Amino acid sequence: MQLTGADILIKSLHESGVEVVFGYPGGAALHLYDAMYRQDKVKHYLVRHEQGATHAADGYARSTGKPGVVLVTSGPGVTNAVTGIATAYMDSIPMVVISGQVMLPLIGGDAFQEVDAVGVTRPIVKHNFLIKNVDDVASTMKKAFHIATTGRPGPVVVDVPKDITAQVTEYIWPKDINIRSYPTTPDADVGQVNKAVDALLASRRPVIYSGGGVLLADAEEELIEMVRLLGFPCTNTLMGLGAYPYDDSLFIGMLGMHGTYESNMAMHDADVILSVGARFDDRITGETGTFAPNATIIHIDIDPAQISKSIHAHIPVVGDAKQVLQAMLATLRVAKAKPNEAAIKQWWKIIQGWRAKNSYAYDNSSEEVIKPQFVVQKLHEVTHGNAFITADVGQHQMFAAQFYGFNKTRRWINSGGLGTMGFGLPSAMGVKIAHPDADVACVTGEGSIVMCIQELSTCKQYDLPIKIINLNNRYLGMVRQWQEFFYDRRYSNSYMDSIPDFVKLAEAYGHVGMQITKPSDVEGALKEAFVMKDRLVFMDFITDQKENVYPMIAAGKAHNEMHLRPDFGSDSKSSAKSGTKEK
Amino acid sequence: MRHIISILLENEAGALSRVSGLFSARGYNIESLTVAPTNDSTLSRMTVVTRGSDKVADQIVKQLNKLIDVVKLADLTEGAHIERELMVIKVAASGTQREEIKRLVDIFRGRILDVTESTYIVELTGTSEKLDALISALELTDIIEVVRSGPTGIARGVSALKA
Numbered sequence: 138m139q140l141t142g143a144d145i146l147i148k149s150l151h152e153s154g155v156e157v158v159f160g161y162p163g164g165a166a167l168h169l170y171d172a173m174y175r176q177d178k179v180k181h182y183l184v185r186h187e188q189g190a191t192h193a194a195d196g197y198a199r200s201t202g203k204p205g206v207v208l209v210t211s212g213p214g215v216t217n218a219v220t221g222i223a224t225a226y227m228d229s230i231p232m233v234v235i236s237g238q239v240m241l242p243l244i245g246g247d248a249f250q251e252v253d254a255v256g257v258t259r260p261i262v263k264h265n266f267l268i269k270n271v272d273d274v275a276s277t278m279k280k281a282f283h284i285a286t287t288g289r290p291g292p293v294v295v296d297v298p299k300d301i302t303a304q305v306t307e308y309i310w311p312k313d314i315n316i317r318s319y320p321t322t323p324d325a326d327v328g329q330v331n332k333a334v335d336a337l338l339a340s341r342r343p344v345i346y347s348g349g350g351v352l353l354a355d356a357e358e359e360l361i362e363m364v365r366l367l368g369f370p371c372t373n374t375l376m377g378l379g380a381y382p383y384d385d386s387l388f389i390g391m392l393g394m395h396g397t398y399e400s401n402m403a404m405h406d407a408d409v410i411l412s413v414g415a416r417f418d419d420r421i422t423g424e425t426g427t428f429a430p431n432a433t434i435i436h437i438d439i440d441p442a443q444i445s446k447s448i449h450a451h452i453p454v455v456g457d458a459k460q461v462l463q464a465m466l467a468t469l470r471v472a473k474a475k476p477n478e479a480a481i482k483q484w485w486k487i488i489q490g491w492r493a494k495n496s497y498a499y500d501n502s503s504e505e506v507i508k509p510q511f512v513v514q515k516l517h518e519v520t521h522g523n524a525f526i527t528a529d530v531g532q533h534q535m536f537a538a539q540f541y542g543f544n545k546t547r548r549w550i551n552s553g554g555l556g557t558m559g560f561g562l563p564s565a566m567g568v569k570i571a572h573p574d575a576d577v578a579c580v581t582g583e584g585s586i587v588m589c590i591q592e593l594s595t596c597k598q599y600d601l602p603i604k605i606i607n608l609n610n611r612y613l614g615m616v617r618q619w620q621e622f623f624y625d626r627r628y629s630n631s632y633m634d635s636i637p638d639f640v641k642l643a644e645a646y647g648h649v650g651m652q653i654t655k656p657s658d659v660e661g662a663l664k665e666a667f668v669m670k671d672r673l674v675f676m677d678f679i680t681d682q683k684e685n686v687y688p689m690i691a692a693g694k695a696h697n698e699m700h701l702r703p704d705f706g707s708d709s710k711s712s713a714k715s716g717t718k719e720k
Numbered sequence: 721m722r723h724i725i726s727i728l729l730e731n732e733a734g735a736l737s738r739v740s741g742l743f744s745a746r747g748y749n750i751e752s753l754t755v756a757p758t759n760d761s762t763l764s765r766m767t768v769v770t771r772g773s774d775k776v777a778d779q780i781v782k783q784l785n786k787l788i789d790v791v792k793l794a795d796l797t798e799g800a801h802i803e804r805e806l807m808v809i810k811v812a813a814s815g816t817q818r819e820e821i822k823r824l825v826d827i828f829r830g831r832i833l834d835v836t837e838s839t840y841i842v843e844l845t846g847t848s849e850k851l852d853a854l855i856s857a858l859e860l861t862d863i864i865e866v867v868r869s870g871p872t873g874i875a876r877g878v879s880a881l882k883a
C-alpha cells in the first residue's frame with residue numbers, strides 16, 4: 138500500500154498500540170495533523186502548551202505502564218516540550234515524542250521555526266532520531282517504541298522533516314527490528330542472587346529499600362512477598378511509594394530528605410541494605426561519605442550504570458527487578474538457613490523506638506488555620522485512599538507523599554527526579570484519560586499551579602473532572618522553608634504578591650471553584666467536591682503560611698542528623714492529633 | 721589514571737556528538753578523541769583518552785554502553801595493548817639548525833615530509849610519550865606548528881572489538 142510519510146507515522150502509532158496522543162499543531166506538523174484527522178484509531182488531545190502535552194503523556198504512562206505519546210511542531214513546539222521530556226527522562230518514564238521539523242533541504246539554514254531538536258534533546262532522552270528518508274518512517278517508529286519501553290524505560294524523540302511526511306512510499310510495518318547495539322535485559326546472575334540471599338539471611342539489622350524501578354517492573358507483588366517472607370523492615374523512596382502498602386506494620390515509611398525518622402535511622406544503622414530499583418539519589422543518601430557506614434549493600438538495578446555510581450555496591454545484581462526478586466524468592470524458599478529471629482526481633486525493637494517519635498506529627502490544634510497535612514489526610518479519608526494523586530513540586534508535594542498513604546502502585550504520580558513545578562495538573566489529565574472512572578486529584582501549591590494553569594482549558598474541552606487541591610500558603614513554601622533554615626529568614630523572592638482569585642479563575646475556565654479557609658470546613662468541602670463526578674473542582678485551601686515540612690535531613694548531612702519538628706513531635710511531648718500511623 | 725577507551729560506533733550522523741555530549745554532560749574529561757570509519761562502512765572506531773579514577777572510568781564505560789549508537793567498547797588500559805599517535809610538526813630550519821634537526825628526526829625514526837629554505841615538516845608516529853620527547857628535544861628550535869592526532873589503540877593478541 139502506497140502511503141505518505143504522515144499516514145505511515147500515524148498508522149505506526151496504532152500498530153504500536155497507541156490509543157491517545159497529546160499534542161499541539163504547527164506548520165511543520167501540518168501533514169501529520171492532516172493524517173491524524175483522516176483516521177479514528179488514535180485519539181488526539183489538544184493541550185494548551187506543549188509542556189502540558191508531555192506531562193499529560195507522562196501521567197498517562199506512569200498510571201498505566203504504557204508509553205505516553207506526544208506530537209508537536211518544530212522550533213518553539215519542541216523547545217516547549219523540553220521540560221516535560223527531561224521530567225520523563227529523570228524518572229525513566231516510557232514516552233515517544235514526535236516533533237515536526239523543517240524540510241530536509243532547509244535544515245541548517247536557520248529556517249523559520251527551525252531548531253536542532255535532536256541536539257537540544259540529546260542529553261535528556263534515551264535516544265532520538267531524525268528521519269531522513271520516507272522509507273525509514275515505519276522502522277524508526279518501531280525502534281522508538283521498542284527503545285522507550287524496554288530495559289530502563291525513557292523518552293525517545295523522533296524528529297520528522299515536513300517533506301518526509303509528504304512523500305509517498307510503500308507501507309510495510311516491520312515484524313521485527315534489530316538494533317545490534319541494544320541488548321535485551323539478561324537474567325540475573327545466579328551466583329549474585331545466591332550471594333544476595335546469603336547476605337540477607339545472615340543479617341541482623343536489615344532494611345529493604347525500594348524505588349521507582351519496582352513500579353516500572355511491576356514487581357510489587359514480589360517485593361511484598363520478599364518483605365513478608367523475611368519479616369524485614371521495608372522503606373520506599375518518593376518514587377517508589379505504593380509498592381509496599383503504607384499501613385502494613387513492616388513498612389517503616391518513606392526514605393530520604395523528608396522521609397520518616399525510623400526509615401532514615403534504620404538505613405544509617407543497617408548491616409545489610411537490599412536496594413531494589415532505586416538509585417541512591419542524593420535526596421536519599423544525604424552525605425554519601427556518612428551513608429549507612431556499616432552496611433553491606435545489595436543493589437538490584439536494570440541499569441548497570443546505576444550500580445556503584447554514588448554508593449559502592451558490595452553485591453550488585455543487574456537485571457529486571459521482577460525477575461531478580463523471583464529468582465531470590467525461589468532461592469529463599471528452599472534455603473536451609475532462616476533469618477536470625479532473635480536479632481531481627483531486637484532490631485524491630487530499636488526501630489519501634491524511633492517510630493515512637495512520630496516524626497510526621499504536627500500541631501493541628503488551631504481552629505482558625507488549616508494545616509496542609511490535615512487537608513491531605515482528609516483527602517485520603519474522603520477518597521478511601523483509592524485516588525490517583527498527582528503532585529506539583531514543593532512542600533505540598535512532600536505533605537502529599539507523607540500523609541496520603543498509598544496502598545497500590547502507580548497511584549502516586551510526581552516528578553521526583555527533575556522536580557518540575559507545573560507537572561501536577563497536566564499529568565492529572567493524562568491519568569484521568571487513562572482511568573476515567575477513578576478519582577484523580579492534583580495536590581498543588583499556588584506557585585506551581587500557575588505554571589501550567591492553561592491546561593484548565595484542555596480539561597474543559599475534554600470533560601476531565603479532576604479535583605485540584607491547592608494548598609495555598611501564599612509562599613513558594615519550600616523555598617521559604619530553606620530560607621528560614623539556612624538564610625536567616627531572608628525571604629528573597631519567595632513571597633508572591635497578587636495571587637489570583639482561584640475561584641474566579643476556575644469559573645472563567647468553565648469549572649467549579651471553591652475556597653476553604655477553616656479547618657472545620659475541610660472535610661465537608663472535599664466530600665462536596667468529590668460527589669461532583671462530572672465537574673472539575675478547583676479547591677483553594679488557604680493554609681498555614683509558615684508550616685514547614687518535617688522531619689528533614691539538610692542537604693549534605695547524614696541520616697542520623699535528621700531535624701525533627703522542634704516544638705512538637707520530636708520526643709515525649711509528642712501529642713499529635715493525627716499522623717499517618719494512627720488513623 | 722589515564723584510560724584509553726576504544727569504541728565501536730554506528731557510523732551515523734550525530735553519533736560522535738552523543739559520545740562527546742555524554743563526556744561534557746557528566747563532567748568527564750577528554751584528553752583526546754579520534755574517530756574514523758572502519759573496514760565495515762557501517763561502523764566507526766573511536767579512541768578516547770581520558771583521565772580519572774577507576775571509579776570514574778567504570779562509570780564512563782557503563783554510561784557509554786548505554787548509548788544506542790555504541791556497539792561495543794573496551795578500556796584498553798585494562799590489558800596489554802598497543803597505542804600509536806601521529807604527529808606532524810613544522811619547525812623553523814635554517815643554517816646550522818638544518819643538520820641538527822635532521823639528525824634528531826633520524827634518531828626518533830621520524831620522516832621529513834616537506835622542505836623549504838627556512839622550514840621542515842616532520843612526521844612522527846609512536847606513543848604519546850615519544851611524541852612529547854621529540855617536542856622537547858626540538859625545544860631549542862623554533863616550533864611553528866604542532867598537529868597531533870591523539871592516540872589510537874588496539875589490544876594485543878587475539879582479543880578484538882567486533883560487532
Ligand SMILES: Cc1ncc(C[n+]2csc(CCOP(=O)(O)OP(=O)(O)O)c2C)c(N)n1
Binds near residue numbers: 531583
Ligand atoms: C520549574 C521550577 N522552578 C523552580 C523550582 C524551585 N522550587 C521548588 S519548590 C518551589 C516552591 C513551590 O511553591 P508552591 O507551588 O506554592 O508550593 P509550596 O512549597 O508552597 O507548597 C520552587 C520555586 C522548581 N522546582 N521547578
Ligand SMILES: [Mg+2]
Binds near residue numbers: 608609
Ligand atoms: Mg505555596
